[in-house]
Amino acid sequence: MPENREQLVTGSPIVTVDHVSLNYHNEKEPLPVLADVSLTAGKDELVAVTGPSGCGKSTLLRIIGGLSKATAGTVKIADSEVTGPRSEITMVFQNFVLLPWRTSLENVLFGLSSRKDLSIAQKREKAEKALEETGLMGFENVYPGELSGGMKQRVGVARALATDPEVMLMDEPFSSLDDLTAERLRKEIYALLINPFTSVKTVIMVSHNVEEIIELADKAVVLSQRPAHVVGELTIDLPRPRNKKSPEFFTWVDKVYSLLS
Amino acid sequence: MILALGLSILFALIVGITAARNKRAEAVILPLLDIFQSIPILGFFPFVIGGIVGVIPGEIGINVAVIVLIFTSMSWNIAFGVYEAVKAIPQDYSDLLNVTNTSAWQRMKAIYIPASLSRIAYNTQTSWAVGLFFLVASEIISLGTSTVKVSYGIGIAVEQFSSSTPFDYANYALLIAGLISAVVIWRFVFLREFALWSEKYKMMEEPRERHRDPIMRIYSWVNQRSVSKLFLLTQGRGVTRFTSALAKFRKGVKYAVLIFLGMFLVLIIITIMNSGSFSLQNLPSVSTIAADETSVLYALGASFIRVWYVFAICAAIGGPLGIVISLNFRLYDTVSPILEVISSIPAPILLPAIVLIPVFGHTPEAVAALIIMLSIIWYIIFNVMAGVRTLPADIKDLPHVFNTGRKSAWRNVYIPGAITGFVTGSITAIGGAWNALIIAEYFTVTDKFGNTTVLTQVPAGIGKTIVIATNSGDLLTLALAVISMTILIVTFNLTVWRRVYHYATKRYTYNR
Numbered sequence: 001m002p003e004n005r006e007q008l009v010t011g012s013p014i015v016t017v018d019h020v021s022l023n024y025h026n027e028k029e030p031l032p033v034l035a036d037v038s039l040t041a042g043k044d045e046l047v048a049v050t051g052p053s054g055c056g057k058s059t060l061l062r063i064i065g066g067l068s069k070a071t072a073g074t075v076k077i078a079d080s081e082v083t084g085p086r087s088e089i090t091m092v093f094q095n096f097v098l099l100p101w102r103t104s105l106e107n108v109l110f111g112l113s114s115r116k117d118l119s120i121a122q123k124r125e126k127a128e129k130a131l132e133e134t135g136l137m138g139f140e141n142v143y144p145g146e147l148s149g150g151m152k153q154r155v156g157v158a159r160a161l162a163t164d165p166e167v168m169l170m171d172e173p174f175s176s177l178d179d180l181t182a183e184r185l186r187k188e189i190y191a192l193l194i195n196p197f198t199s200v201k202t203v204i205m206v207s208h209n210v211e212e213i214i215e216l217a218d219k220a221v222v223l224s225q226r227p228a229h230v231v232g233e234l235t236i237d238l239p240r241p242r243n244k245k246s247p248e249f250f251t252w253v254d255k256v257y258s259l260l261s
Numbered sequence: 262m263i264l265a266l267g268l269s270i271l272f273a274l275i276v277g278i279t280a281a282r283n284k285r286a287e288a289v290i291l292p293l294l295d296i297f298q299s300i301p302i303l304g305f306f307p308f309v310i311g312g313i314v315g316v317i318p319g320e321i322g323i324n325v326a327v328i329v330l331i332f333t334s335m336s337w338n339i340a341f342g343v344y345e346a347v348k349a350i351p352q353d354y355s356d357l358l359n360v361t362n363t364s365a366w367q368r369m370k371a372i373y374i375p376a377s378l379s380r381i382a383y384n385t386q387t388s389w390a391v392g393l394f395f396l397v398a399s400e401i402i403s404l405g406t407s408t409v410k411v412s413y414g415i416g417i418a419v420e421q422f423s424s425s426t427p428f429d430y431a432n433y434a435l436l437i438a439g440l441i442s443a444v445v446i447w448r449f450v451f452l453r454e455f456a457l458w459s460e461k462y463k464m465m466e467e468p469r470e471r472h473r474d475p476i477m478r479i480y481s482w483v484n485q486r487s488v489s490k491l492f493l494l495t496q497g498r499g500v501t502r503f504t505s506a507l508a509k510f511r512k513g514v515k516y517a518v519l520i521f522l523g524m525f526l527v528l529i530i531i532t533i534m535n536s537g538s539f540s541l542q543n544l545p546s547v548s549t550i551a552a553d554e555t556s557v558l559y560a561l562g563a564s565f566i567r568v569w570y571v572f573a574i575c576a577a578i579g580g581p582l583g584i585v586i587s588l589n590f591r592l593y594d595t596v597s598p599i600l601e602v603i604s605s606i607p608a609p610i611l612l613p614a615i616v617l618i619p620v621f622g623h624t625p626e627a628v629a630a631l632i633i634m635l636s637i638i639w640y641i642i643f644n645v646m647a648g649v650r651t652l653p654a655d656i657k658d659l660p661h662v663f664n665t666g667r668k669s670a671w672r673n674v675y676i677p678g679a680i681t682g683f684v685t686g687s688i689t690a691i692g693g694a695w696n697a698l699i700i701a702e703y704f705t706v707t708d709k710f711g712n713t714t715v716l717t718q719v720p721a722g723i724g725k726t727i728v729i730a731t732n733s734g735d736l737l738t739l740a741l742a743v744i745s746m747t748i749l750i751v752t753f754n755l756t757v758w759r760r761v762y763h764y765a766t767k768r769y770t771y772n773r
Binding site: 065066067084085086087089090091093096097099100101104106110112113114143159163 | 403444651655656658659661662663664665673674677680768769770
């Protein structure tokens with residue numbers, strides 16, 4: 001993986017979504033869901049995708065991850081087309097999607113199942129490190145049912161991070177948490193994802209929380225009602241750390257809201 | 262049959278709702294339902310038939326007995342469904358009822374009955390198959406010495422065709438074809454319609470089932486008008502007013518179950534009185550009982566092993582099959598209606614045909630195993646399918662997201678996800694296996710002239726013991742066999758299955 005990274009020219013996008021459309025095939029006529037959506041996510045960028053509920057944000061994320069097929073258009077990582085799930089792409093879910101019958105450690109290990117190059121001991125070491133980074137030391141042998149929502153999502157992030165992903169897809173990762181927990185987790189997870197030492201090169205996050213987007217994103221892509229197309233793309237150049245009480249912050253929030261309505 | 266089904270639903274509504282709404286009733290009813298569901302009812306049949314015929318002689322009495330048996334076989338399952346449905350009504354709804362000060366009857370009509378309908382519809386499909394099995398079985402079994410028998414019925418027809426020499430292929434095939442079409446029509450026109458209609462009453466929290474079933478589609482246009490109208494009629498006042506009268510006796514209902522239990526005892530006593538072989542003067546000596554019990558225990562042991570090895574085969578086939586089918590949408594849509602039809606053909610009617618196959622003709626053990634398998638494997642397949650289907654889509658995506666490979670996906674996602682359904686199915690399957698033994702281990706047919714031929718018999722088994730004791734009127738052995746079997750099964754359920762079930766639901770149920 002490190003060799004790959006050097007090959008990449010800084011500045012060129014990591015993920016390219018190129019004129020992607022999707023129709024659901026109903027009995028009578030095709031039902032368009034996504035209409036010609038294009039976006040890019042560059043190195044060390046966090047791109048937020050937002051839009052009205054039910055517009056197809058999550059479906060777009062699934063297409064980027066190779067879990068669903070687009071009717072037309074392509075998704076590329078660096079220069080290779082995504083045709084199915086790939087080990088350098090990973091996902092964090094709104095509802096955590098942990099295996100309730102496995103402990104936190106086993107859940108993270110499950111994410112590493114595909115790594116044939118690692119011994120069991122190496123996998124364990126990796127999993128433990130990921131749990132430690134996400135603040136779950138001491139909870140390795142606890143089942144998800146005994147964890148709070150915030151901690152479940154930490155396991156979800158640890159599972160994703162342990163696989164050394166280059167592209168991290170997050171589907172409303174904070175929306176099923178209470179405000180206080182979400183607030184803290186947002187900061188921690190951003191720091192984990194965007195830093196010089198991680199394998200993660202780019203993050204695409206679906207969200208409907210505008211303040212969350214302005215707090216975290218470098219770029220916001222706003223989608224329309226179904227069939228979804230891009231109604232606006234904003235490069236949010238607020239300096240970090242961002243002050244949620246500053247007037248500039250609110251100007252950005254208003255900009256996104258005006259695109260949404 | 263339909264009469265028995267109606268009675269079962271009524272019984273289920275009353276018992277289920279009472280158990281779910283009243284803590285004290287719950288403590289009494291649940292264990293009783295549990296026991297009734299697990300004991301082999303077929304074993305009690307000779308007593309039931311004897312008792313009822315003793316009270317109502319002749320053809321009517323026998324038909325009443327058959328209805329009672331089918332009712333008994335179907336009602337527990339539906340009652341459990343109602344109980345679970347009413348239990349699952351969100352607390353908010355009960356609060357609403359309390360706030361608005363609704364009367365008991367209003368509650369029944371507004372919330373409890375509608376909430377139970379979809380579960381009734383669903384469980385009726387299973388119960389229907391079970392009932393059909395019992396219908397055939399009960400018609401075939403006759404209480405030996407006394408000549409009580411239903412004159413017309415599928416079971417009787419099977420017996421006649423297969424006892425004639427040469428084997429009456431044409432009529433037998435015709436009968437099976439007829440039965441299959443009856444099953445198809447009943448299930449896909451009537452039960453489906455009931456299920457669809459009841460979907461309206463699902464609590465909004467539950468996901469609605471998608472209707473992609475191909476056979477369903479063919480029928481939907483036919484019965485859109487006719488059958489729906491029928492249901493609109495029953496939906497109206499008639500049915501509900503009747504239940505309202507019963508609802509008033511809610512306090513007394515918990516005793517009804519006890520009375521029912523008592524009736525069983527009374528029936529046994531009446532049978533014994535009627536038979537005349539038992540009187541105070543010639544009570545069986547202790548040594549006779551001991552000798553009888555020894556042979557009963559030996560047979561019970563043989564059957565115990567038989568039940569478990571057949572179950573193991575069914576689990577090994579049914580578990581993976583259920584998972585594979587439910588993971589593939591297209592496969593599920595085509596295969597599941599076919600499986601549903603096959604599953605509701607009662608295995609006993611196939612027995613005469615199976616025996617004709619040379620391999621099976623000479624190995625009674627294989628015949629018994631096959632009959633038991635055909636009777637029970639469906640419980641495992643359908644429950645596993647239900648378990649995997651209800652897993653959220655995103656958890657089924659996980660193996661793809663992380664590229665885990667097939668082995669890890671099965672080990673970590675599919676198999677654990679199927680376990681709760683598998684355990685539920687297994688409990689029912691084992692119960693079904695004990696019932697099936699009574700047909701599978703020893704099967705005789707009597708032709709028009711009263712000549713009896715033994716089609717198949719295993720060397721030893723409790724089913725064989727029960728049938729032979731029934732035919733020869735040996736009430737002592739019969740009683741010992743039935744009681745020993747019941748004790749074994751109930752003990753096993755209470756000690757082993759209950760723990761397995763608790764562990765499975767605690768660890769392997771998917772909750773976010």
